[in-house]
Amino acid sequence: MIYFTSDYTEGAHERILARLTETNLVQSTGYGEDEFCEEARKLIQKACEAPEAAVHFLVGGTQTNTTVISSALRAHQGVISAECGHISVHETGAIEATGHKVLTLPSKDGKITAEQVRSLCEAHINDDSFEHTVQPKMVYISNPTEYGMIYQKDELMKLKEVCREYGLYLFMDGARLGYGLTAPDNTLTLSDVARFCDVFYIGGTKCGALFGEAVVITNPELQKDFRYVIKQKGGMLAKGRLLGIQFAELFKDGLYFEICRHANELAMELKKGFCEKGWELYVDSSTNQQFPIVSNELLAKISEKYAVSYTAACGPEKSIVRFCTSWATKENYVREFLDDLKNW
Amino acid sequence: MIYFTSDYTEGAHERILARLTETNLVQSTGYGEDEFCEEARKLIQKACEAPEAAVHFLVGGTQTNTTVISSALRAHQGVISAECGHISVHETGAIEATGHKVLTLPSKDGKITAEQVRSLCEAHINDDSFEHTVQPKMVYISNPTEYGMIYQKDELMKLKEVCREYGLYLFMDGARLGYGLTAPDNTLTLSDVARFCDVFYIGGTKCGALFGEAVVITNPELQKDFRYVIKQKGGMLAKGRLLGIQFAELFKDGLYFEICRHANELAMELKKGFCEKGWELYVDSSTNQQFPIVSNELLAKISEKYAVSYTAACGPEKSIVRFCTSWATKENYVREFLDDLKNW
């Protein structure tokens, strides 16, 4: 069985494992205050061209979203998200569990627009009983989205503008940021992201690390006391060095981007294969997640040899299916699949 | 500088790293539903003599405490803990952040007694306005405690009895359970723990793993829907296999206990040295954490070469200090210290 189910089906890039082994017996202080974290922090600040940014390392995505959002909002404030945003559907109500409503906007591909945000804010402001409704205070976007779609520079800039206008924080969930920034049609740099977002994170778990997300906070308002909230939400790893070591390795010489580019390239080959075969795509993704629509019959056949993720029904006879590549996807996995595809 | 600050100053036992490396490219499903977790689960059920117990793997202690407690309690219920219990002081209010009060009992060494629990429950029941106060519903104990002290079999049995009588769940924080169960004066087995507690966890982070805590739930009431709460509280590791691989290695042939026994033995040597030197001990711990009381002057001298943890002031001129050993503490660290000690 070959897995295309997700970008976390293997362990970590070999350089990361090697570095963990090499440093294993070095003694260090805990909780992210060690020299490895310090090194990783500097590398990330540099890559973001944001020397003043606060950089923190957490273990996973849900934890990171919860920590960032609950640290930023007051009791009566909520966070705007696409209806299909990860915080809205796939975190078992983690945000609500910290007391905050997720204010949703319709979206097919996971992206939301500045115009949608503006409308929501205007509706709030103009509501006679606005104090009876949750106050929007943050915009959450994922880049790439849960459907592999990316924000272009002008789109992010417009989101930033509308956020500034209405006093909202802009927060980017970058669980797969590497795949976004190395997509063939991408126009954003890491430095743009740092400039336009108040806070974002650089995903490690899905981009070659064993685990780990690097939160970058550029807005000083949001920097204050952040470590308290990490601890409270259970995200402060005792052996914080493990996060520092991994992110230092990923950012030392561009490994992070190299890994993600590799995954995107293989995903583009899959996509090409799908299209040549005449499969419809749910969205036109240029990153490592691809969403062909296939008949349920065909899905059964595929599943005999390849593990893929069922995403949603598409009418009674078809399904939207996710194919995911990663740093660990071997070229021959893709080639084998493409060969089989021809015969289906 | 030699670190005696904590039991998480190094990475992981070499066998764990080796196994992670060896399995690195095996593809698996995520979120703890892989074959490695399944193997570890079985090994732990067997070690606990509890084939029906639910076993879940989480990343860290605060997260685990929060998940267990918030999964078990209704809105108006609280958890009883020693005043110096980890959930009461050192988790930045994580339990309160999920809505529950920590009801504290005085304790010098971190242990609480069945009699204390009974008194608190009786006071609640007999309060005219009992509905105006938090209802006690769970007892949290740590074994060993934050001061290295252990519960003996009869003490745990009595706690279980009082819990049964008042309808309380008994929850043991076993972040350092291995050190407790291998202490020279210990009378508890892992199977006793499973029998007397409704839920407990076997600490990995502080006992040789890179990270990880194995929650064992024996009370079926508490087993229901636990994975939802893990996910909500941010504790469901995407690459759950990393936890399975580590715990399988630790429990395959008794490595877990071997590691902890080693740390305890070195701690006993330190303790012997302290006593021979005439140092007072804050408590009489038989596990890997030792708490001598030293003059601040002496502490400064020690700190030139050895990193230790300052715990609390003991009057204006003395401090309670923690020395911690672990699987990674080398015998020559201890020998070197004991040599120096003679000359102070």
Add this chain to the structure above:
Amino acid sequence: MIYFTSDYTEGAHERILARLTETNLVQSTGYGEDEFCEEARKLIQKACEAPEAAVHFLVGGTQTNTTVISSALRAHQGVISAECGHISVHETGAIEATGHKVLTLPSKDGKITAEQVRSLCEAHINDDSFEHTVQPKMVYISNPTEYGMIYQKDELMKLKEVCREYGLYLFMDGARLGYGLTAPDNTLTLSDVARFCDVFYIGGTKCGALFGEAVVITNPELQKDFRYVIKQKGGMLAKGRLLGIQFAELFKDGLYFEICRHANELAMELKKGFCEKGWELYVDSSTNQQFPIVSNELLAKISEKYAVSYTAACGPEKSIVRFCTSWATKENYVREFLDDLKNW
């Protein structure tokens, strides 16, 4: 200016004020354990034909919804509601503030169907990663809805059935229950409501009392420890007698229903007037809230003399407007309006 804005623009029915005055100097215990509350409790149990039901008195609606929902749900569970349900939009995220997600279903008129609930539950159960999503555990309906619409007996019965099938609690927000039960086309009795719902409340604030909501809990599972949660959520009135006195008066000889019938009758006159004038109605409500769609120009004219509630825009040039009657609406208010209406 004549107010048709809401059903809480005046104080209370005169009999209530008289009874409060009459009993003012009687001494009683606090927090709802007095003789007046006991009397009211018995009257309500009798009216519901539910002698075993627990009856509690709270001050207001948001508080009541929060208390009921937070008392019933575990951390990972959510409550299903119409998108326009009061808990979903008009309580400043009160439900989320207690940690629970509101799972919404589309609805134009505020009603939801058994079929919608079934679909949502099936989707949850069949989701591969169901533990990553909030577990539905309660259905919230308002009767009448925020748009004045009522549930008929067969509709409520079907909701009950689907709830039983999927293990959900059925909770009816009866802030305006009296108007529903006395609507001309209503087929439900209070006893039906008690039989089909696990918990519901009988609204006082909007039905002639100064304030107050009587929660009726028929499901024993939900009865346990409810007073603790009332206290925690700030809903336990010190002078609980005030609630007992009011509800006893309302239920002594059918005053509650008499009051509400009066309001409905006047609302029907308004509705008839709207229709004769050719105004479109947003929904076909048979209760005290009426929602005509009028041009913004006309709305401005109306507003010179009559206060009404703007509800929503209906295209660029029209608005959906709420007219509300109550126990206190005088017949001549309505007659005056209908006279004016003819001339617009």
Add this chain to the structure above:
Amino acid sequence: MIYFTSDYTEGAHERILARLTETNLVQSTGYGEDEFCEEARKLIQKACEAPEAAVHFLVGGTQTNTTVISSALRAHQGVISAECGHISVHETGAIEATGHKVLTLPSKDGKITAEQVRSLCEAHINDDSFEHTVQPKMVYISNPTEYGMIYQKDELMKLKEVCREYGLYLFMDGARLGYGLTAPDNTLTLSDVARFCDVFYIGGTKCGALFGEAVVITNPELQKDFRYVIKQKGGMLAKGRLLGIQFAELFKDGLYFEICRHANELAMELKKGFCEKGWELYVDSSTNQQFPIVSNELLAKISEKYAVSYTAACGPEKSIVRFCTSWATKENYVREFLDDLKNW
């Protein structure tokens, strides 16, 4: 049976009832935005000599404490209180239910000192792992305390100073403020309270109103968006006018203080009687709550005719008992009791 159990055993002062009746049919907008609330707001601002203060009306004390505290604190922050403070013991964990820890200081009589607050803050700041503990951000005091004791001007000033120094908000629970400000030995004015506290409330429920607490927020930081939080926490009364009418009446011509002075005077007579009889007092209260220590045998005898509140055991054979007077306590209640007392 004569009740000395509490200051909320009767309805409301007759002038309040009369005013409610008189205004009953006036139509007004809801949620505290009516003319009566506006009038009351102005009267209170004037009485506080704080024309810029925000004044909000809520229904009860627990609700008010919860709303104020949860509005002011970020996720990782806690509120300092006396161990026996109302928020610490008698609100069923309402503060924790909004996510915040109550950080307690020992106190016999319910008062805490600036020095205690300083020590707690210093301990937090100097803790090596301060981010692992809850950050103190607010000081909660009750005046009078739960044991009837009052803060003098210099004490409050010192508390304010220490709060300013450590960046804490000072919050006074004034559920019985009227009794404090009219105590024979009081040195504080309402204007002092407004000057020294960032936020406080003027209790109505226990001081002659049917219900109601007037929150006064002088610190602009805490004023922002407060109404959202009132609504979320269930404290926004639909018929807000009821609160406005009551507080306007209480503050129109000093009725509030007159009522409370009356209660204090009767309490002083009781106290004198206790002392003459040789009863020990738990604390030396100068307000409407008195705490004699009596033998359990005597308590049984008292209870045949007088309802009093059992507060706590005082050894195996004695009890601390609360006698409470109010606006409604008749002089002959006290006289009758004092006559009986002589014969016991």
